[in-house]
Every structure is written in structure tokens, then in C-alpha cells.
Amino acid sequence: MLLRLPFHLLHSHDHRRPLLPNTIAPKRFNSHIFSHPQSLPRTVPILRASLSPPSSFSEDEPDVELGRLLALLPEEMRRRVSEHPELRLLIEVVMDLGRKPLARFPSGDFVISEYPITVQDIEHATAQVGDFAVDNRAGISRTLHRISAIRNRKSAIIGLTCRVGRAISGSATLLQDLVQDGASLLLIGPPGVGKTTIIREIARMLANDYKKRVMIVDTSNEIGGDGDIPHAGIGSARRMQVPNSDIQHKSVTLGDEEASRRGVQKTVLERKGPSTFSCAVEIISKTQLRIHRSLEATVDAILSGRFPNVEVRKMKSQEQEEILQKGPVFDSTLENASEIMLDDALERADVQTRQKESPLMLPINMVEDSSEHKLPLRLFCYGILEATVIQAIKQLKMNVAALQLTDNISEANALLSLQSKLKKNSRIQAAFKSHDIPIYVTKTSSLEHVTKAIRALLSDYEDGLIVFGSIDKIKDSEKADALEEARMAIEHVVIPKGEPVDLLPRSYQVVSLQLDLVRSYQLEARRISGESDVYHLRILPSHYETDEKKTSESSEFDGEFDDFASSNGSTNGSVNNLDRLPLLPE
Numbered sequence: 001m002l003l004r005l006p007f008h009l010l011h012s013h014d015h016r017r018p019l020l021p022n023t024i025a026p027k028r029f030n031s032h033i034f035s036h037p038q039s040l041p042r043t044v045p046i047l048r049a050s051l052s053p054p055s056s057f058s059e060d061e062p063d064v065e066l067g068r069l070l071a072l073l074p075e076e077m078r079r080r081v082s083e084h085p086e087l088r089l090l091i092e093v094v095m096d097l098g099r100k101p102l103a104r105f106p107s108g109d110f111v112i113s114e115y116p117i118t119v120q121d122i123e124h125a126t127a128q129v130g131d132f133a134v135d136n137r138a139g140i141s142r143t144l145h146r147i148s149a150i151r152n153r154k155s156a157i158i159g160l161t162c163r164v165g166r167a168i169s170g171s172a173t174l175l176q177d178l179v180q181d182g183a184s185l186l187l188i189g190p191p192g193v194g195k196t197t198i199i200r201e202i203a204r205m206l207a208n209d210y211k212k213r214v215m216i217v218d219t220s221n222e223i224g225g226d227g228d229i230p231h232a233g234i235g236s237a238r239r240m241q242v243p244n245s246d247i248q249h250k251s252v253t254l255g256d257e258e259a260s261r262r263g264v265q266k267t268v269l270e271r272k273g274p275s276t277f278s279c280a281v282e283i284i285s286k287t288q289l290r291i292h293r294s295l296e297a298t299v300d301a302i303l304s305g306r307f308p309n310v311e312v313r314k315m316k317s318q319e320q321e322e323i324l325q326k327g328p329v330f331d332s333t334l335e336n337a338s339e340i341m342l343d344d345a346l347e348r349a350d351v352q353t354r355q356k357e358s359p360l361m362l363p364i365n366m367v368e369d370s371s372e373h374k375l376p377l378r379l380f381c382y383g384i385l386e387a388t389v390i391q392a393i394k395q396l397k398m399n400v401a402a403l404q405l406t407d408n409i410s411e412a413n414a415l416l417s418l419q420s421k422l423k424k425n426s427r428i429q430a431a432f433k434s435h436d437i438p439i440y441v442t443k444t445s446s447l448e449h450v451t452k453a454i455r456a457l458l459s460d461y462e463d464g465l466i467v468f469g470s471i472d473k474i475k476d477s478e479k480a481d482a483l484e485e486a487r488m489a490i491e492h493v494v495i496p497k498g499e500p501v502d503l504l505p506r507s508y509q510v511v512s513l514q515l516d517l518v519r520s521y522q523l524e525a526r527r528i529s530g531e532s533d534v535y536h537l538r539i540l541p542s543h544y545e546t547d548e549k550k551t552s553e554s555s556e557f558d559g560e561f562d563d564f565a566s567s568n569g570s571t572n573g574s575v576n577n578l579d580r581l582p583l584l585p586e
């Protein structure tokens, strides 16, 4: 099995790339590579694993392993943490120079000492761990603990995060069938959600339960533990250490240089070929996952602004209750698979954080329905009261969710207008015509006529005469290009340099997609009309106040109808002949 990040999803830890409105990229993605020693490029099938633990699993008693981590602390701090009632659930200890040390538990942070961390405290800790590799991580021999360093500008260590590592049998239970399918899996999740733990467990299952020859390429010794003898948590899998993780990642990472080159040239990143991974797993919490069975379809969907189809998997609540009743289990001494530590509060916090932070993480309710999700028909009304339309919808006894009113042309699938009003407004006609949006007119705005109009419109829709906007007709690659161009401009110029950027000219619909992306970064943009129905977007940095912005605010189209009607000079005069519009039967 090969676990790697695909080109289009892999970013350095601090890159943020929201692709959907109201979401921010996860803080980081991690990758680990497993490969079969005899046939490196091929993926190795992962078979269904039984849940029974291997006979010999634990390197040492869990308390002994935890003790090795606590030994990094000065004595008084060690005593305070050891007395904590949730000691066995300890997640990590944070020691930052000049600050009070913290112990992180699922229930929250615990201040270990009122005295700030000194240089001596940090030296005491670092003296007991192995060498820090280029990724700034070190371990403690024959344990799964991981120590990450923060350095100052002169490279001296000024902060440590001491993460407790545990081998947990059953942590990969929810992925059994995927493991069995043998597909390449991409695991995505925010820090500390349990990716490493799952990968370790998959390796153990493969090696011990299925007698596969498994080689773990262990980037920072997180999976097999530090030292030359791997931790028992990987079972009989073998482990290959990586001397320089920089080189390993350069096969898979889009470097900053390359990224800025692309940004400057306004070329784009798109899915050029098949993904390395057939399937992706978003780890929402220790008890909940989202499966993207076709990673390619997910990426295509997100790039084109649609919601991907996902499968949500949760541990059964009964199982959770049993676990909670039994109490959390600290380490690999688990007797059966259901004994996985659960903490409700932690889990809820995980879900909430992720909904805010990740481009792939969609609101739960949206995700769960996404496979049956049917888009509503969006109607732009002109010269007809909204109340009349709503009444008509009621009269037709149709599902209100199936038809929505919009005052944004870029979203509309159809225009319903009073004939006399439309005749007088050539700009609206031209705007709808240029966007290839069908126009329906009624002679009066009475309920009867409006109802008939909507009935006719719906029947055309069902017959396929109205499509979901012409945006659907645009090639996915064009949408992907445009979105990537906007993202690059935002992340490489607008945000870091505080400068406005003009994007390449695009069709109105594509510019609308770019505008949505810009707004998801809480930035503003102006849609500027060019020749023959071509527009381009100018992305403005936050707090960008110039005469140009003020002028553009008053004169350029920002997607709202009124602005458009008053400013779209390019379509002025190209009046559609109203007589050729479909006039609804009275």
C-alpha cells in the first residue's frame, strides 16, 4: 500500500487553500509511505483485519513508556503531571521558554507549574532525546513518543511539544473494508487526530494478521518509534528510516518556488492525470471518518465549486458507550478492538474545528445528504412580486426547496419577468441573453398568470430545456484553471504582499466562481467588464482603500443586479428582440 499525498492536495504545513466558502484549509497534512519491498511501484492490497490484538504487542508496560516521556520534565513538574487524574489520557506536554508549561488532556489544558520554563528546563529535556532531524522532531528510543522543537532565528531550541505516542489496537476498525479492497489510501486530518496511530495499526494488521511483507518508510520515526529497534506496535512489519525527509517529500511536494512561478505566470494547477490515491479518508475524530471513495471525483468536484460525494462512518454509539463505561485504555494492552479511548468533548471539539478549518470538511448535515443532493431551480424575478411567486409555488403544491428566488444573475437558471417592464430594460435582456439564461414573460403580474408561467417553466425544466445555468457547460478544466489562478494570486500576492491582482479575462460565469473563492478568504474583488461579454476579476487586499476602489465600487459590476444594470457598458445597445422571447400562454 502506498500512502502519499497527491500533487494537488499536498502543501507545506502552513499553506491554506480554502476551496469552499466559509472554510479554511486544515493546518497541516501528514504523509507516510508504505511500500512493498519486492514490487515498489505496485500497491499492496490491505486485507480485512481481525480485531484481536497480537500476542506480543507492548514494548513495555504503558506506564513505563509514559514515564520515559515524563522524565523530560523537571522533578516538580513531573510530580504534578503524575498526580493528574487523567494521566493516562495525556496527549502532550508543551514547554515554551518564558511561559508556564502546559499538559494537554482531552478535557483541556492543565498548567503544570506557575513558574515559566527556563533554558535549563529545555536543555534538561533535549539532553534525553535522540537527535532532532531536519523536520525538527526527535524521539525517545523504543517508544512512540515524539518531541517537536521550536527554534529561534539562531536555531536554538526555545520550545518543545512532547507528544505521547501509543499503539492502539482497533484504531483502524472503520477502515477495514478499504484495507481489504487494497486501494491506495490517503489519510487527511488535522494535527493530533490520530493519523499516525491508524497507519501504525494498519501496518501491524497487514504484517501480523495477514502475513504480508510490510515495509514502513518512516519519515520521522513516528510510526515505528525512535531508535534502531522498532516498537512492538508495528508487529512484524519492518521499518526503513529516512535520513533526510526533505528529499523524500520533493517527489511529491509542490515547492514554494514552483508555486510562485505558477503564480507569476498565471498558469494553473489542475488535476493533470490520475491521482496516486484512489480513495481518501478524512479523519474527523477518533470515532468518525469521511470516505471519499473516488478521490479524483472529489477533487474535480471541489475545484468546480461543487460538493463532493462522501460517506460518513461513525463508531456505533453502543460501542462508544461500552468504551466509556469501561473507561479509557491507555496503550496496547487492549483486550479487544472496542477499547478505544473516546472522549465526547474532544470529539465534539474536533468536529467543530474541522468544519471551520478544512476545505474538504463540509458541514456534517450537508455531507450526509450530499449523495442525494438535488440542486434547486433558481429564479430571477423582474417586475413580479416575490409574494406572488411564493403563493404560486404553494398553489402548484410543489416542494418549496425545489425553486428558489435569487437576485443574483450569476446564480439564476431562469428569468421570469413582466413583459412590459422587460421591454423597457434592454440591459436586463442583454445580460440574461449573454449568460444564456432563458427568459419567461407574463402579460400581467396576477397570481393566475404567474402560476401558469411557473408551471410552464417547471415543465421545460423537467424536459431538460432549462439546465442548471450555463456554468455546467463550461469545461471542468477551465473552471479548475480559473480557481487555481485566483487561489495562487490570493495566497502569493494579495495576502502576503497586500497588493491587488487582476486575473485573466474569463467568461462571466467563471468570474463568478472566482468571486466566490475570493469571498471565502474574506477578501473583496471587483468584476470588471471588458469587450464582448468577457470580464476579469480584480482581487483587492483587505483594508485596501484607494480612489480606484471607491470608483470601482460605484461603477463596476459586483454581481448584484442593480450594479450591473447601471454599469455594464459592454452590452449596452445589444437589445434582444422581445417578440422572440417565449410568451407564456394566458
Ligand SMILES: Nc1ncnc2c1ncn2[C@@H]1O[C@H](COP(=O)(O)OP(=O)(O)OP(=O)(O)O)[C@@H](O)[C@H]1O
Binding pocket: 030, 090, 091, 163, 164, 165, 166, 167, 168, 171, 189, 190, 191, 192, 193, 194, 195, 196, 197, 198, 286, 340, 341, 342
Ligand atoms: N483511537 C485512539 N484512541 C485513543 N487515543 C488515540 C487514538 N488515536 C490516537 N490517539 C492518541 O492521540 C494522540 C495523537 O495521535 P497521532 O499522533 O496518531 O495523531 P496524528 O494525527 O498523527 O498527529 P500529527 O498530525 O500531529 O502527527 C496520541 O497521543 C495518540 O496516542
